[in-house]
Amino acid sequence: MLRVATIVDDTEAEGPGRRWALWVQGCSIRCPGCCNPEMFVADRGTATELAELRASMERAKAAGVEGVSILGGEPFEQAAGVAEVARHARRIGLTVMVYSGYLLEALRARGDDAAALLAEIDLLVDGPYDRARPEPPPPIGRRWIGSTNQTMHYLTSAYRADDPRMHAANTVEIHWRDGKLIVNGWPVGAADLVRKKKTASP
Numbered sequence: 001m002l003r004v005a006t007i008v009d010d011t012e013a014e015g016p017g018r019r020w021a022l023w024v025q026g027c028s029i030r031c032p033g034c035c036n037p038e039m040f041v042a043d044r045g046t047a048t049e050l051a052e053l054r055a056s057m058e059r060a061k062a063a064g065v066e067g068v069s070i071l072g073g074e075p076f077e078q079a080a081g082v083a084e085v086a087r088h089a090r091r092i093g094l095t096v097m098v099y100s101g102y103l104l105e106a107l108r109a110r111g112d113d114a115a116a117l118l119a120e121i122d123l124l125v126d127g128p129y130d131r132a133r134p135e136p137p138p139p140i141g142r143r144w145i146g147s148t149n150q151t152m153h154y155l156t157s158a159y160r161a162d163d164p165r166m167h168a169a170n171t172v173e174i175h176w177r178d179g180k181l182i183v184n185g186w187p188v189g190a191a192d193l194v195r196k197k198k199t200a201s202p
């Protein structure tokens with residue numbers, strides 16, 4: 001079981017290419033200015049069977065997504081379950097991008113399920129959000145990064161820093177799913193960068 005806040009099954013606003021995105025519920029770091037404070041509390045969201053998540057990823061893969069992005073909430077606070085999700089993603093040929101408020105060195109030192117999750121990650125963005133140091137929008141700043149203290153770690157050869165997709169403009173998406181409006185991506189305040197995308201209910 002994994003405590004899940006939200007899933008968007010096909011997005012181009014949360015990492016390279018088309019991705020299945022999973023926001024996990026629960027984060028004890030609680031950075032001031034976090035854009036997802038409703039995901040702080042661990043017992044909200046929906047307890048979701050791993051089998052259901054596996055099936056959802058398989059549908060996304062069949063529809064043409066290239067990878068999964070796992071955000072939060074804090075993925076390493078449910079490391080064992082998230083590792084299972086990431087392992088299955090790679091098993092079916094998807095890449096794995098994860099955001100964590102913990103630093104990579106701290107995760108490597110933990111010696112628990114964090115190691116199992118780290119072993120399944122291609123691209124890791126680490127570090128807490130620091131609202132005093134906002135990342136400027138591309139091309140001056142980096143795409144998909146909230147604050148300048150955060151680092152994008154290329155843990156495998158799946159992605160490269162010189163990939164042009166890493167330097168394009170951030171985008172926002174609007175999804176209509178199961179009667180609910182979901183807005184995801186990286187607000188930049190420019191209407192011409194808002195891409196409306198209506199996702200059919202499964």
Ligand code: SF4
Nearest residue numbers: 027030031034073101
């Ligand atoms: S670590 Fe991420 S999810 Fe947790 S409070 Fe900070 S920005 Fe929000």
